Amino acid sequence: MAFLLRWWGRYAGGLVLVALVLTSAWTLRETNGAAIRELYRLLSLPFQGAVDDQQALIQARTWQLEQQLAAVQAENQRLRQMLNAPILPNLNGRIVAVIGRSSDQWWRSLLLGEGSRQGLTIGSVVVGNGGLVGRITSITPNTSRVMLLTDPASRVGVVVGRTRQMGILRGQLNQQVIVEFLEKDPKVQPKDVLYTSALSSLYPAGIPIGEVQSVELSDPTRPHATVILGAPIDRLEWVTVIPYAEPTDTFTPN
Amino acid sequence: MLNRQTRLHRTSLNWLITIGSVGLCALLSFIHLPNLHLLVPDWFLIWVVVWSVKRSWGQGVLAGIALGWIQDGLVSAHPSHAVSLALVGGLTALMQKQRFVSEDFISVALITFAMAILQQTVIAIQMSLGSGFPLEEIWQHHRQVALSSAIMSSLWAPLVYAPLNRWWTWLREQE
Numbered sequence: 001m002a003f004l005l006r007w008w009g010r011y012a013g014g015l016v017l018v019a020l021v022l023t024s025a026w027t028l029r030e031t032n033g034a035a036i037r038e039l040y041r042l043l044s045l046p047f048q049g050a051v052d053d054q055q056a057l058i059q060a061r062t063w064q065l066e067q068q069l070a071a072v073q074a075e076n077q078r079l080r081q082m083l084n085a086p087i088l089p090n091l092n093g094r095i096v097a098v099i100g101r102s103s104d105q106w107w108r109s110l111l112l113g114e115g116s117r118q119g120l121t122i123g124s125v126v127v128g129n130g131g132l133v134g135r136i137t138s139i140t141p142n143t144s145r146v147m148l149l150t151d152p153a154s155r156v157g158v159v160v161g162r163t164r165q166m167g168i169l170r171g172q173l174n175q176q177v178i179v180e181f182l183e184k185d186p187k188v189q190p191k192d193v194l195y196t197s198a199l200s201s202l203y204p205a206g207i208p209i210g211e212v213q214s215v216e217l218s219d220p221t222r223p224h225a226t227v228i229l230g231a232p233i234d235r236l237e238w239v240t241v242i243p244y245a246e247p248t249d250t251f252t253p254n
Numbered sequence: 255m256l257n258r259q260t261r262l263h264r265t266s267l268n269w270l271i272t273i274g275s276v277g278l279c280a281l282l283s284f285i286h287l288p289n290l291h292l293l294v295p296d297w298f299l300i301w302v303v304v305w306s307v308k309r310s311w312g313q314g315v316l317a318g319i320a321l322g323w324i325q326d327g328l329v330s331a332h333p334s335h336a337v338s339l340a341l342v343g344g345l346t347a348l349m350q351k352q353r354f355v356s357e358d359f360i361s362v363a364l365i366t367f368a369m370a371i372l373q374q375t376v377i378a379i380q381m382s383l384g385s386g387f388p389l390e391e392i393w394q395h396h397r398q399v400a401l402s403s404a405i406m407s408s409l410w411a412p413l414v415y416a417p418l419n420r421w422w423t424w425l426r427e428q429e
Contacts, residue, residue, distance in 0.1 A: 018316060025320035033327035036280045043281065100284030104329040105294075105399040106377060111284055152387060153330075173387065173395035 034140040041113050041143050044099050048113070093127065093242035094118065099143070106173065107153070110134070110146040110236065117141045123202070125244045131208045131230030132156070132196060133239055144241075149209070150175055150233055157200030158209060160186075161193040169194065169209065169227065177227045179212070186223055188212055194227060204244055264425065271421055275414070276301060280324060295406040297414075298325045299373055302339050303366050304415045306346035308422070314343030333380035338373040345369070359412040366411040370404035 028035065096118075100111035114120055116139050126133045126146045134154065138145040147154055149171055156169040158179055165186050167179040179194065192212045198205035210229040217223045279297035286294060298321045306314030322336025329335070346365055378396035382389055 021316065021320050022323075025323040029323035029327040029331065031327060033280070033324060036277065036324070036328060037284075039277070040281045040284050044284075101286035102329050104325070104335075105374075105403060106381070106395075107330040109329070152385075173391050174398070 032138045032140070032145065037111060037140055037143040037145075040111070041099055044113075048097055048099065093125075093240040094120070095238055096120070096241050097238055098236050108148045108151040108171070108175075109137070110148060110239070112136075112144045112146060112239065112241070113142070114241075115140050115142045115144045119243070120144050120241055121243060121245075123244060125203055125207070125242045127207060127240045127242060128231035128233075128236050128238075130232065131210055132203070133231050133233065133236065135202060135244075136241070146239075148233055149229060150177055156203060156209070157197040158194045159197035159205075160188050160212075161195055163187045163192070166197055166199065167194075167225075177210070177229060178224045179227055180222060180224045184220060184223060185217075186215075186225075188215055188225055190214060204242075264428065268421075268425055271418075275418055276321065276324070279321075279414070280328065283325075283328065293402060293406055295410040296370060296373070296403050297410075298322075298335070298339065299342060299370055299403075300366060300407055300411045300414050302343045303346050303362065303369050303411060304418055306343045307362060307365070307415075307419075309347050311344045311347040314345075314347035315340045316343070318343030333377065333384060335377070337380065338376035341376060342369045342373050345372070359415065362415045363408040363411050367404045367408035370407045371400045374400035374403055 094114070097113040098110050099113040102109040102111075110126075110133075112120075112126075120136060120139060122136055122139050124136045124144075126135060132149060134146045134148040134151070136144045137147045149156065149169065151171045152173050154169075154171045158167050158169045159165065160167070165181065165183070165188060167181045167186065169177060169179050171177055179188075181188070190212050194209045194211065196203040196205055196207045196209065208230055210227050210231075213226045213228045215225045279301045282297045283294075302314070302318050302321055305317045318338075318340035319336045322334060322339035325335040325339070346369060349365065374396055378392055378400075381387060381392050385392070
């Protein structure tokens, strides 16, 4: 007993410190580094560029295009209703600044400067100029983390615009993105445009993703094509976040 | 009485500097230059090496686990970074114990270089065992990443080492 007491007296301080350090590290791990992310956003606030003159011109042009698009969309919707075709999702979202990137060479994610306080939620779809970017996988009050399409864990159901061929888009370790097809002879060719498919539960259907760069059919067990993403993932500064909830009823009988 | 008070001050200042430097490394890890996705140093690795250089292997392993968990939270916990960083911490400490290399900037840079390659190799092994990616893809990526991470980390390591080493040496002399 005396030995135990002496041992405790000698090492108690150290043990408590070790426990403290490990507990705080574990807390950071379990909260996805929430405290660090929030602090980073706070510190990077002064460095986020203001909107300059050219931006204003671009915004005016964008506004004009948006109006034209709205008119076309309305017309499209009327035509679709006449044809009884499914209606495309509404892609209005919130424009959010990209403030950081993942620190690891194996996984790829973005850090956005807004979070749950601004109304973003886990599962929201992130779109950049040019097409789909990814989806939000973790959130704190003022930041959110986006898993990119180039992340090796990312999987998206896609459809080829021209032929309606289904495939699965997945990120690879070497920054490239490929589509794997289910059929042996997918009728795709370079320049074909890919969209999210209606079978993908994580993304609304019909968002443009990118175009096929080259088709690789030599391996019959795994026919695939390399894809160039529409959005410049390496140079994103602003993205649009579209709230999206997984559809719970996948099948509604008539 | 006075002595005890200054010691308390010094200890708390030491904790502040240690935790502050970890926090700084975590913040730095978010910064990326456009189009240079491969050319980023691994700040967590650098910190673990700098910490472990003049410490016992137990302290090195402990720091590795703690920083590995933090990195897990910031990046992705599958596979965990704690395994590779704990190994890095332990090995760095053992290396110095035997005085194979002298303690200066160049040797710290060299150790960081070797440890970065070791760390990426451990992660690649973890990925091979449990991720389901094709082995060929993993090891091809490993070859690229290990080298770039090693070069960038060893270039930046002296910058983290210099101030922290100075502070810890001064602290040791006071005691």
